[in-house]
Amino acid sequence: MASRIVVGINGSSADASAVAWAATEVAREGGTLLIFSVIAAGGAGDELEPRAKELLAEHAAAARAIAPNAELRTEVHHAKSLPEGFEEVSADADLLVIGRDSHGRRSRSPGVVRIAAASKAPVVAVPEIDLGNRRGVVVGTDGSEPSRLALEFAASVANSREVPLIAVISWQLSAGLGYEYAYGEDFAKATERASSEELDRALEPIEAQYPNLEIQRVVMEGHPVDVLTKAAEKARLLVVGTHGRGAFRRLLLGSVSHELLQDVTLPTVIVR
Numbered sequence: 337m338a339s340r341i342v343v344g345i346n347g348s349s350a351d352a353s354a355v356a357w358a359a360t361e362v363a364r365e366g367g368t369l370l371i372f373s374v375i376a377a378g379g380a381g382d383e384l385e386p387r388a389k390e391l392l393a394e395h396a397a398a399a400r401a402i403a404p405n406a407e408l409r410t411e412v413h414h415a416k417s418l419p420e421g422f423e424e425v426s427a428d429a430d431l432l433v434i435g436r437d438s439h440g441r442r443s444r445s446p447g448v449v450r451i452a453a454a455s456k457a458p459v460v461a462v463p464e465i466d467l468g469n470r471r472g473v474v475v476g477t478d479g480s481e482p483s484r485l486a487l488e489f490a491a492s493v494a495n496s497r498e499v500p501l502i503a504v505i506s507w508q509l510s511a512g513l514g515y516e517y518a519y520g521e522d523f524a525k526a527t528e529r530a531s532s533e534e535l536d537r538a539l540e541p542i543e544a545q546y547p548n549l550e551i552q553r554v555v556m557e558g559h560p561v562d563v564l565t566k567a568a569e570k571a572r573l574l575v576v577g578t579h580g581r582g583a584f585r586r587l588l589l590g591s592v593s594h595e596l597l598q599d600v601t602l603p604t605v606i607v608r
Contacts, residue, residue, distance in 0.1 A: 339367040342425055343433040344374065344451070345395055346418070347387075350435025354462045355395045356402060357603060358433040363403035365496070370409055370429075371395050374421030377414040388412050418447060423454040436461045436600040449597050453578075458489065458607045463600045467572050470602070472500040472552075474568040475575040476560060476592065479534050482577030486607040487538060490575040495546045502571060503539055504554040506563040507531040524557075531555050561595045568602055575605040 343358040345351040355371060362369045373388040392410035399408055415421030426432040432455045436448055452459040475490035477483040487503065494501035507527050532555045539551060556563045568574045578593045593606050 340370070340429050341367060341431045341433060342370040342372060342429040342457075344372055344422055344425070345391060345435070346373065346447075347391060348435055348437050350437045350462065350464050351391070351395060352398065352435075353464050354433050354435035355399050357460070357462045358431075359399035359402035359406070361431075362399075362406045362408075366406075367430075368407040368409075369399060369403065370411060370425070371399060372411040372413050372425055374413045374415050374418050374425075377416060385412055419450040419454040422451045423456060426455040426457040426459075429457040431460060432457045433460045433462060436463045436597075448600075449594060452593070452597055452606050455606075455608075458605055460603055460605050461597055461600045462603045465602065467602070470570055470572040472502050472571040473497070473573045473575060474502040474504060474564065474571045476504050476506075476564050476577075477535060477538050478505065478560075479538060480577065482608065484538065484577075486575045486577035486605075487542060489605065489607045490573075491542045491546055491549065493573060493575075495549045499572070500550040500552050501542070502552045502554060502567055503535060503542075504556070504564055504567045505531050505535040505538075506556055506558055506560045508557065508559065528555060528557065560592045564592070564596065565599075565601060571602060573603050573605065575607060578606050578608050 341358050341362055343354050345355065358369055371392055373392055375384045375388055389412060392412070396408060396410050413421050413425055415424060422432065434448060434451055448461055452461065473490045473494040475487050477487050491501050509524060509527060535553055535555060543551065554567050564574065564576070576593050576596060596604055
């Protein structure tokens with residue numbers, strides 16, 4: 337998946353899940369692993385550094401048990417703010433892994449959203465769940481450039497794991513505005529057919545690159561977040577792109593990726 341994975345911890349209950357997920361990836365794929373913690377530069381931050389180093393040592397030991405042959409190191413990173421620190425560390429990474437605390441649906445976690453928006457690398461938000469016998473990589477696509485990047489990322493992972501790639505495209509006639517009656521059955525069928533054709537076009541280069549990859553197509557009416565969540569109920573990984581751009585990158589991930597990070601039900605990758 338990546339040659340250099342960095343995982344950020346902050347003392348939350350989800351840290352262990354994030355570290356375990358990252359260490360498992362390094363053990364499977366090789367590469368290096370950096371476990372880091374961000375604290376404020378100077379002042380009160382200096383008082384937190386000893387505890388941060390203790391936490392890093394604990395998580396490094398856990399990671400070492402999972403990936404005994406991996407190149408692993410820890411770092412206390414000083415920065416003005418948490419998102420800024422994660423952005424700086426992610427600049428040299430192939431993948432940034434962060435934990436997502438479990439506090440119930442729509443719990444709102446601006447820290448996770450801001451970190452994901454600021455990161456220079458793709459971000460994986462890992463919740464505190466047991467993946468059990470889950471299988472497959474789900475990816476959302478809509479024909480855009482960000483979704484193309486997400487599709488390429490997801491296909492690479494699915495191919496290396498020898499698991500199905502579940503490619504999802506959704507469509508809505510009224511966006512829930514109460515005008516469903518305005519659209520006839522023929523129009524609905526035409527919209528569904530156009531969505532299916534769009535998905536086929538997006539998958540053409542993937543099929544050419546990975547001829548042995550099992551690909552499952554999901555074309556479903558509904559809000560993208562709901563459709564993706566349903567498709568990923570038994571999957572091990574969910575991948576989406578982000579439409580954040582330019583000066584708004586820190587504030588705008590795109591509505592779908594933003595909403596998915598509010599209720600992370602499985603390891604979720606935000607690809608930019």
